[in-house]
Amino acid sequence: MTSLAAVVAAALFMSMVVFQAALALGAPVGANVLGGRYPGSLPVRIRVFSGIAAVVLVGAAIVILARAGLIGWPSDGAGLLGPASWAIAGFLVLNTLGNLTSRSRLERTVLAATTAVLAVLCAYVALAGGNSTGQA
Secondary structure, three states: OHHHHHHHHHHHHHHHHHHHHHHHOOOOOHHHOHHHOOOOOOOHHHHHHHHHHHHHHHHHHHHHHHHOOOOOOOHHHHHHHHHHHHHHHHHHHHHHHHHHOOOOHHHHHHHHHHHHHHHHHHHHHHHHOOOOOOOO
16 A cells, blocks of 8 residues: 555656646746746746756655655665655645645645645655665
């Protein structure tokens, strides 16, 4: 079950990566993020942060997959996977709360639901663990 939760979380993270990358590349969907403050494409300074967010989301997916033992992780850093997984889950809870307060309908519905599901999945993987070295 931990493996399934981690794979679903990774898939959701990657969908968010695609969305953030689209924002970073100038997709005209700014009205659907950041409370709808930027209709059209986001300003360049904000697009940079979307690019950074995409990279961070890839990192989160890697941590969750490693915590579940589905991919390798350096054995000397294996002790970081549990706390990092909990930190990711906690951040996603805060992100969900922020999405729920947005004026943007997409943020209140789709993005809030996605981050809430991710928070639960990541907390489950953090709690259940796995083979933390990622070696089968």
